[in-house]
Amino acid sequence: MPKIAAYSYEEYLHLIKSFHGNLAPGLIIGGFMVDSALGMLPEGEFFDAVCETRVCLPDAVQILTPCTIGNGWLKVFDYGRFALAMYEKYRGEGVRVYLDAGKMESWPEIKGWFLKLTPKREQDSEKLFSQIKQAGKDILSCRKVRIRPDLLKKKSLGAVGICPRCGEAYPLRDGDACRPCRGESPYQTV
Amino acid sequence: MPKIAAYSYEEYLHLIKSFHGNLAPGLIIGGFMVDSALGMLPEGEFFDAVCETRVCLPDAVQILTPCTIGNGWLKVFDYGRFALAMYEKYRGEGVRVYLDAGKMESWPEIKGWFLKLTPKREQDSEKLFSQIKQAGKDILSCRKVRIRPDLLKKKSLGAVGICPRCGEAYPLRDGDACRPCRGESPYQTV
Numbered sequence: 001m002p003k004i005a006a007y008s009y010e011e012y013l014h015l016i017k018s019f020h021g022n023l024a025p026g027l028i029i030g031g032f033m034v035d036s037a038l039g040m041l042p043e044g045e046f047f048d049a050v051c052e053t054r055v056c057l058p059d060a061v062q063i064l065t066p067c068t069i070g071n072g073w074l075k076v077f078d079y080g081r082f083a084l085a086m087y088e089k090y091r092g093e094g095v096r097v098y099l100d101a102g103k104m105e106s107w108p109e110i111k112g113w114f115l116k117l118t119p120k121r122e123q124d125s126e127k128l129f130s131q132i133k134q135a136g137k138d139i140l141s142c143r144k145v146r147i148r149p150d151l152l153k154k155k156s157l158g159a160v161g162i163c164p165r166c167g168e169a170y171p172l173r174d175g176d177a178c179r180p181c182r183g184e185s186p187y188q189t190v
Numbered sequence: 191m192p193k194i195a196a197y198s199y200e201e202y203l204h205l206i207k208s209f210h211g212n213l214a215p216g217l218i219i220g221g222f223m224v225d226s227a228l229g230m231l232p233e234g235e236f237f238d239a240v241c242e243t244r245v246c247l248p249d250a251v252q253i254l255t256p257c258t259i260g261n262g263w264l265k266v267f268d269y270g271r272f273a274l275a276m277y278e279k280y281r282g283e284g285v286r287v288y289l290d291a292g293k294m295e296s297w298p299e300i301k302g303w304f305l306k307l308t309p310k311r312e313q314d315s316e317k318l319f320s321q322i323k324q325a326g327k328d329i330l331s332c333r334k335v336r337i338r339p340d341l342l343k344k345k346s347l348g349a350v351g352i353c354p355r356c357g358e359a360y361p362l363r364d365g366d367a368c369r370p371c372r373g374e375s376p377y378q379t380v
Contacts, residue, residue, distance in 0.1 A: 021256050021263075050376055055347070059260025062252070066211050069259050069266060070249025073211075076259060077376060079369045080347055080361040085377070096377070101352060101359045115359060116350045145377045157245070157270055160306045162291060169291045169305060171270040179269045186240055186267055187275070187286070188336040 002136050004031040005038060005064045009133065012063075020059045025113060025125075026082065028132050029139070030060030033097045036137055037086040038065070040095040048089040049074045050147065052081040052098075060084075075151070082114070085145055092147035100141040107131045107139060192326050194221040195228055195254045199323065202253075210249045215303060215318055216272065220250030222327050223287045227276040228255070230285040230332065238279040239264045240337065242271040242288075250274075262344065272304070275335050282337035290331040297321045297329060 004012040016027050041047055049067040051057045054076050058069065061084060067073035073089070087094025104111035109128040112118030157171045163178040170178035180186070194202040206217050231237055239257040241247045244266050248259065251274060257263035263279070277284025294301035299318040302308030347361045353368040360368035370376070 019252075020258055020261050022261075024261075027260065052370065052376075054259060055262070056260045059258050062209075062258070062260070068210055068249050068252070069244060070217065070246045070252070071210050071212075071214075072245070075376075077370075077374075079374065080364060081358050081368055081370065083358070092378075098358055102357065114350070148376055148378055151376055160304070167292060168271050168273070168288055174270060178271055180242065180267075180271065184267075184269065186242075186265075186338055186341055188282075188338055 002032070002133065003035070005035050007064075015063050016059075019063050020056075023129075024056050025110075025128055025132055026056035027060055028129070029082075029099055030057045030084075031064065032137050033057070033084055033099070033140060034060050034064045034086075036097045036140055036142060037084065037095050040142065041086055041088075046089050047073075047086045047094065048147075050085045050087075050151075051076045052079045052083040052085075054078045055080075057082065057084055072154070085147070087145065087147050090152065092149065092152050094145055094147065095142055096145040097140055097142045100139055103139045103141065107135050110135060110139060192222070192323065193225070195225050197254075205253050206249075209253050210246075213319075214246050215300075215315075215322055216246035217250055218319070218322050219272075219289055219329070220247045220274075221254065223247070223274055223289070223330060224250050224254045224276075226287045226327055226330055226332060227274065227285050231276055231278075236279050237263075237276045237284065238337075240275045240277075240341075241266045242269045242273040242275075244268045245270075247272065247274055265341070275337070277335065277337050280342065282339065282342050284335055284337065285332055286335040287330055287332045290329055293329045293331065297325050300325060300329060 002009050012031050016023055020027055049061045058076050061074050062068050083098035085094055085096040109131045113128055159172045160169050161172040163170045163181055165177050165181040192199050202221050206213055210217055239251045248266050251264050252258050273288035275284055275286040299321045303318055349362045350359050351362040353360045353371055355367050355371040
């Protein structure tokens, strides 16, 4: 039976349902990816994480490691590559794991799902989940990486001021008003 | 005793430690903010969430609601405003809650921490935590909002191709190679 970090496979599926809401195939594979990366890092070091997609994968990292969006140890780049890296947080040396489309010949359901060759309504999810479990780490590839030094620096928010337009606190480095008041608001003006 | 969504105050502090790693003041306040927003939304509706800062607040949303980064129901804008919104996911109508610097006169420790008036080494964290618990929702303000329609559309990744440079799967809409291969890689080339 495969294990996912500190959990049994079944336990990990429960964690996915509880945190993510539904049993997304990408999140199950993400568990194997995190487990692979953890296994290649030196024990006892502090590490940070990067995801190269915002779909599913960030939740595998947040469920299985101490790295979260809110504590800043997980960064998400919306590049649409199904890959993650974990690295020593000061020097940036670490390991990158990705879902390898070149290793899927024996796993047609996974290939059809990942490369969107199979239309959604023709997907056999039972087969897909069973192949994901069987394949485990066979469909992953890894390599050593070093994170760009400018991404290591912890950016402090710096001094805080009160925005003269909305009256809310904002980082003064953003200029003489906060970014939402300068046109980036996510809300409609009524 | 204050409650935070479905949890007692103490239970919520345990959840923070387990998910986020440390008892960040902003995450405790974030719990009151999520609780306020949940209380103002119609029951039984599906909602999405927006955070206007990437510091702490996204973890309050991920701990207390079904919205996560990986399932796409939580979006994070790095505007440095300590505010969140929850809204009906199709029409975008909802409520915005923010930490209101104008309501902190009776809570000098919170004000000193939030506006960075007190240098970190002079902060009295016992006092700060006690004021946060006592203040509860008294330091928050709320208003109804409507999310910009372009943010409601769920952006599909579209068709998938194999990048001719790295050999990995990527969204074809990004061009004839994936974004990291076109200069946006988070890694150093060795």
